[in-house]
Amino acid sequence: MCGIAGIFARNETAKTPTREELARMCGAMHHRGPDEFGIFRDARCGLAHARLSIIDLSTGQQPLSNQDGTLWIAFNGEIFNYVELREELVALGHVFKTKSDTEVIVHAYEAWGDEAFAKMNGQWAVALWDEKKKKLVLSRDRVGVRPLYITEHAGRVFFGSEVKAIFAADPSVPRAFDAVGLEETFTFWSIVPPRSVFENVEELRAGYVRTYENGKVHEHAYWEPKYCEPGGANTFKGTLEDATVAVREALEKATALRMLRADVQVGSYLSGGLDSSFVAALGLRAKGEKFSTFSVGFEDAEYDETQFQKQMAARLGTEHHAITVKSGDIANVFPDVIRFAERPVLRTAPAPLFLLSKLVHDAGIKVVLTGEGADEMFAGYDLFREGKVRRFWAKDPKSKRRPLLLDRLYPYLARSPVAQKAMATQFFGRNLENSGSPGFAHEARWRSTAALKRLFSGDVIAKVGTTDVTANFLATLPPEFSRWSHLAQDQYIEIRTLLTGYLLSSQGDRMLMGNSVEGRFPFLDKDVIALADSLPASYKLHVLDEKHVLKLASKDLVPADILARKKQPYRAPDALSFVGAGTPSWVEDVMSEKAVREAGVFSVDGARTLWDKCKARAAGGQFSNADNMAVVGILSTQLVHESILARPAAPRDVPIKTMVDRLA
Amino acid sequence: MSIQADVRQFIVKNFYVADPAGLADDASLLDKGVIDSTGVLEVVAHLESTYGIKVDDAELLPENLDSIARITAFVEKKKG
Numbered sequence: 076m077c078g079i080a081g082i083f084a085r086n087e088t089a090k091t092p093t094r095e096e097l098a099r100m101c102g103a104m105h106h107r108g109p110d111e112f113g114i115f116r117d118a119r120c121g122l123a124h125a126r127l128s129i130i131d132l133s134t135g136q137q138p139l140s141n142q143d144g145t146l147w148i149a150f151n152g153e154i155f156n157y158v159e160l161r162e163e164l165v166a167l168g169h170v171f172k173t174k175s176d177t178e179v180i181v182h183a184y185e186a187w188g189d190e191a192f193a194k195m196n197g198q199w200a201v202a203l204w205d206e207k208k209k210k211l212v213l214s215r216d217r218v219g220v221r222p223l224y225i226t227e228h229a230g231r232v233f234f235g236s237e238v239k240a241i242f243a244a245d246p247s248v249p250r251a252f253d254a255v256g257l258e259e260t261f262t263f264w265s266i267v268p269p270r271s272v273f274e275n276v277e278e279l280r281a282g283y284v285r286t287y288e289n290g291k292v293h294e295h296a297y298w299e300p301k302y303c304e305p306g307g308a309n310t311f312k313g314t315l316e317d318a319t320v321a322v323r324e325a326l327e328k329a330t331a332l333r334m335l336r337a338d339v340q341v342g343s344y345l346s347g348g349l350d351s352s353f354v355a356a357l358g359l360r361a362k363g364e365k366f367s368t369f370s371v372g373f374e375d376a377e378y379d380e381t382q383f384q385k386q387m388a389a390r391l392g393t394e395h396h397a398i399t400v401k402s403g404d405i406a407n408v409f410p411d412v413i414r415f416a417e418r419p420v421l422r423t424a425p426a427p428l429f430l431l432s433k434l435v436h437d438a439g440i441k442v443v444l445t446g447e448g449a450d451e452m453f454a455g456y457d458l459f460r461e462g463k464v465r466r467f468w469a470k471d472p473k474s475k476r477r478p479l480l481l482d483r484l485y486p487y488l489a490r491s492p493v494a495q496k497a498m499a500t501q502f503f504g505r506n507l508e509n510s511g512s513p514g515f516a517h518e519a520r521w522r523s524t525a526a527l528k529r530l531f532s533g534d535v536i537a538k539v540g541t542t543d544v545t546a547n548f549l550a551t552l553p554p555e556f557s558r559w560s561h562l563a564q565d566q567y568i569e570i571r572t573l574l575t576g577y578l579l580s581s582q583g584d585r586m587l588m589g590n591s592v593e594g595r596f597p598f599l600d601k602d603v604i605a606l607a608d609s610l611p612a613s614y615k616l617h618v619l620d621e622k623h624v625l626k627l628a629s630k631d632l633v634p635a636d637i638l639a640r641k642k643q644p645y646r647a648p649d650a651l652s653f654v655g656a657g658t659p660s661w662v663e664d665v666m667s668e669k670a671v672r673e674a675g676v677f678s679v680d681g682a683r684t685l686w687d688k689c690k691a692r693a694a695g696g697q698f699s700n701a702d703n704m705a706v707v708g709i710l711s712t713q714l715v716h717e718s719i720l721a722r723p724a725a726p727r728d729v730p731i732k733t734m735v736d737r738l739a
Numbered sequence: 740m741s742i743q744a745d746v747r748q749f750i751v752k753n754f755y756v757a758d759p760a761g762l763a764d765d766a767s768l769l770d771k772g773v774i775d776s777t778g779v780l781e782v783v784a785h786l787e788s789t790y791g792i793k794v795d796d797a798e799l800l801p802e803n804l805d806s807i808a809r810i811t812a813f814v815e816k817k818k819g
Contacts, residue, residue, distance in 0.1 A: 495776035497800045501769055502776070526772020529757050681757030688753060699777030705755070 077137070078107030078125040078588070079149040079223075080235035081202050082244060083211045083287060084118070089230030092121030094736060096244045101125050102726030103243035104236055106415075107151070107588045113137050113733030115147050120204045120211060122149040123240070124733075127591055129153070129337050129441060135175035136733045141185055142170055145206045147735075150177045151236050152199030152221045153595070155332040160194060184212070189284050192297040196332070196601040200236060200279075210288040217298050218448070218599050219268065219281030219575035222584055226276045232287060238276055238417050239719060243726040249275065250720050252676060252712075254538035260419050261708060262525045262544050265576030272418045272715065281575050299553065300570070302563035302608045311609040315624065318614050321606055323628040329600030330354055331361035333444055341595070342367040342435060343444040345387050345395070346645065347380030349622065349633055350446025350455070352387045354597050356632035358444050359391050367440055368393040371431040374401045378646055383637055390634060398434045400427045405652040406659050413714035414724075415589035416581045420711045421524070421704040423647045425581045432590040441592060447583060448598035451574045452607040453622045454562060454615035455642055460484050462516025462565050463616065465503055469510035478504065483619060486641075513549050513556060516565045517572075521545055527705050530681040548572070562612035650706035654693035665713035674716035682709055742790075743811045749785050750807060754778060764808040769801060779804055786810070792817040 080100035082092035094114060100123040101112040108125030115122040115138035124137040130153070140147045154160065157176035160183055165171070169182040176197075183191035184203055189212075198220035203212040213234060215223050225234045226241055228248045233241045242250055256272035259265070268278040279285060285294040301309040311318055334341050334357075343355040345368045355368055368388050372381035381397065388395035405426045412426045413419075435443055450456050461484055468477040478500050485499070502519060509515055525545075528536075548571075556564060587594045597603065607615070610624065617623035626638050653662050664670060671682045689706050692698050718724070740748075743764070751759045754773045768774045774782065782804060783794050792814065803813040 495779070498769060498776040498779055501801050501805075505770070523772050523775065529773075530755060531757070678757035681755045684752055685755040688755065697777055697780070699775050699781075701772065701775050701778070 077127050077151045078104035078236040078240065079151045079200060079202055080104065080123040080240040080244070081149060081204075081211075081233075082121045083204075083232040083234075084120070085227075085230050085232060085287065086290065091118050091738070092116050092231075094731075094734075097121045097123040098729070098731055099243045099726045100235060100240040101731065102729045103240040105727045105729050106591055107236060109591055111136060111732045112729045113735075114731050115149075115204070115735040115737075117206060117737035119209055120147075120206075122147060122202060122204060123235075124149045125729075127441060127593060129339050129593060130157075131173055131175035132338050134173040135177060137177060138733065138735060139173070139175070139177050139181065140735075141181045142172075146181055146185060147204045147206070148177060148181050148201065150180055150199060150201045152197060152201070152216065153336070153593070154179060154195050154197040154199065155336055155600075156194075156196040158336070189286075189295075189297060192284055198596070198599070202234060208288060210286060212284065212286050213279055214284040214297070215279045215281055217282045217601065217604065218570065218579065220579050220584065220594075220596060220599060222580060223279040224271060224276055225279060225285075226273075228275075238271070238273060239723060239726075241276070242719070242723065252535075252674075252716070252720070254535045255542050255544065257419070257531070257535060257676060257712070258528065258539045258542065259544045259548075260421075261528050261531075262521050263548070263572040263576065264421050264524060265573060265581070266418065267544075267548055267572055267576055273719075300567060300604070300608050302555075302559040302567065303611055304555070304558045307558070309605070309609045311606070311611065311614075315614055315627070318610055318624050319627040322603075322624050325600070325603045325606045326353070326597055326628065327357055327360070329597040329603050330357035330444065332600070333595040333597055334358045334361040337442055339441050340366065340439075341442040341444065342369055342438075342440040343393075344368070344431070344446070345370045345384045346446065347383030347387070347637070348446065348640070348643065349626065349629065349637060350449035350598065351444075352383075352446075352633045352637055353449075353625070353629040354444050354446050355387065355391055355393070356629075357597070359393070366393055367438060368395050369431060369435050369438070369440075369443065370395070370397045371427045371434075372397055372399045373427070373647070374399055375648055378648065380643060383640070386634060387637065396434055396438055398430055400430060400647065402648075402652070403657055404430065405647060406662060409653075409710070410661055410714055410718065411589065412586070413711050414718040415585045416711075417585070417715065417719055418581060418711075419708055419715055420577070420581050421527075421708045423649050423652060423707055424645060425586050427647050428582050428586040429589055432587045432592045435592045436590040443587075443592060443594055445583075445594050445596055446598065447578060447594070448574065448596050449622065449625060450642075451566060451570050452598050452604060453625045454566060454612075455622045455625075456569065457484055457621075457642070457644070458516055458520065458569065459562060459565050459616055460619050460621060461503070461519075462561065463619065465507065466510045466515070466561060468504070469507040472504075472507050480619075513552055513564060514545065514568060516561075517568055518545075523701065524704065526701065527708060530677050530685065530705060530709065532675055532678050534675055535677075560612040562616055563608070649703035650689050650698050651692060653706065653710060654690050661714075662710070665710060665717060670713060670717075671709075673721070674713055676712050676716070677709055685709070742814050743807065745789065746810050746814070747807050749782075749789075750774075750810075753781055753785070762807070764811075765806050767801075767805050768807075769805050782810065786814055790814055790818060 200223035
């Protein structure tokens with residue numbers, strides 16, 4: 076796990092990458108790999124690498140090349156099946172210098188070209204430079220666990236694991252917010268790759284490979300999800316019992332690969348829910364000895380799951396580490412959180428995860444397993460159940476009984492004042508006539524989030540113009556989408572938008588790497604994804620029972636009361652973390668009229684009115700979901716402006732251990 | 740200030756409507772996302788404290804509270 080970056084001169088006249096530029100790229104992402112730094116360059120291409128040593132500690136330095144030194148690589152991530160791929164390649168006559176997974180990618184690319192990526196089971200962002208062909212290859216894993224950003228300026232392509240590395244390389248690279256990226260953020264809760272929140276900066280899409288050669292750019296998907304279709308090739312044919320066995324086997328294998336393929340200690344997160352409990356239990360079985368688990372709890376009982384975390388840790392007999400988030404912690408750490416996230420967020424949920432990865436780092440652990448991805452692959456979210464209930468209701472829109480099923484999804488509704496119930500019925504009952512349309516389940520969430528765009532400045536509104544981000548996104552759905560079950564459609568959209576754009580990024584890679592910790596995700600294993608996608612919808616969402624097959628597959632390992640718990644969405648205290656006594660001074664600084672005007676994203680009047688309302692609630696009082704998202708959205712956007720665009724910290728001066736300079 | 744003007748001012752301020760001119764009196768506040776179910780309770784608290792009326796649970800319906808015009812009509816009816 077590491078950071079990669081580089082510069083590619085697209086033609087002979089573009090400026091050659093300098094050692095100083097590449098060193099600054101390393102320095103800007105030193106947190107991703109504080110162990111070692113390396114640079115390669117020739118007249119056309121430069122690669123920069125920051126290494127967090129996990130596999131082959133002594134000889135895995137990068138950049139690294141093939142046997143004759145003509146194919147160079149900078150790689151961030153893990154290829155968990157590198158041992159098996161290496162055997163295949165040795166049989167084909169390839170000779171290896173190291174025991175690292177990095178070298179396996181180089182040889183795999185030599186042997187199989189772009190097809191190599193489809194054979195890899197892992198999480199990666201990789202840059203390969205073919206000196207002979209003058210060809211640059213960039214690739215990213217199937218769901219986007221590892222990030223990769225790209226921009227082009229003055230005939231040069233800049234790329235990096237983080238945008239700050241790109242901006243640090245060359246001060247002349249333009250930097251500004253992208254209005255449509257903001258529009259996406261305030262609709263989907265995240266950008267949708269290939270867009271980013273920065274103008275002219277792209278995020279390489281998950282599952283894609285891009286090549287630059289002979290002045291041309293070529294990009295294609297080396298992998299696409301294949302959901303179960305009636306009579307289709309990827310349709311699980313067995314019974315629910317068969318599926319339960321298959322899911323268990325696939326997850327045992329996926330967890331063992333992630334637990335054992337490391338030359339350092341691997342720990343596990345424990346959230347108190349099913350997914351991480353199951354993963355930790357499988358991790359223990361794979362390892363066969365005690366290991367460390369890590370949890371985050373909250374002083375505020377509304378968000379706290381400590382009781383279940385302790386219960387699971389005791390059952391596993393792990394060395395358990397826990398941290399309690401107290402009032403004030405979120406505001407104190409939020410500027411760092413956003414500096415690492417590099418994008419606006421509408422929730423503070425990344426902040427406790429940043430504190431959690433610090434706990435892991437301080438315990439001397441570099442790698443953790445997490446349960447992320449289970450809700451997307453096995454249908455855990457309320458949104459999937461809500462979509463099912465609303466589609467059922469839509470078949471008889473006049474029914475008084477069908478909407479009552481909403482009370483089963485949201486038990487608080489049954490106890491709510493009439494106002495909330497009447498409003499909820501109107502909210503969920505909107506648009507029932509379009510129940511067969513793509514995006515039906517997500518439309519209510521997108522619509523209520525998009526209402527926050529009334530806070531945008533006139534400038535942003537003008538730049539967005541008539542761009543309809545929802546329609547544009549729906550236009551990118553694959554042709555086979557309409558043949559999938561409604562559940563599979565909802566899962567696909569959830570993965571493309573929220574998993575890749577937010578959970579794996581702002582709550583995943585960035586919060587982990589901010590403290591130099593690598594996350595590993597058994598539920599995002601290549602074979603687990605293929606199996607989950609092949610299952611009939613009813614195995615995943617059985618009537619309204621979410622993650623049905625996963626509960627069956629884990630019942631001997633996870634205590635009954637954790638299995639029976641209603642899924643608790645992971646949340647943290649939002650807007651009210653930033654007001655009241657003891658609030659750090661940065662908050663008023665970024666919310667000042669001057670700062671809001673300088674960033675130019677929000678209406679000065681709108682932001683002030685909202686902020687006054689928020690402060691008036693400091694002493695207590697209810698703050699609505701929309702108000703929470705608005706406040707966190709503005710604060711985080713202002714911080715992105717401050718720490719990435721306007722006044723970024725200078726990149727650290729780091730020692731370059733590996734230096735391959737063809738021009739020296 | 741007329742009831743309608745007061746209701747409008749409250750909605751615009753409390754729900755930080757940056758472009759008040761773009762909010763029609765008969766626009767659905769729920770559909771536009773200006774208010775959600777918590778927001779409705781904020782509206783009710785304002786009406787009760789400003790106009791000395793008591794809003795019953797059974798009256799908390801979109802028909803009474805979903806636009807500036809509907810809220811105004813509702814208050815006028817309650818005040819008699």
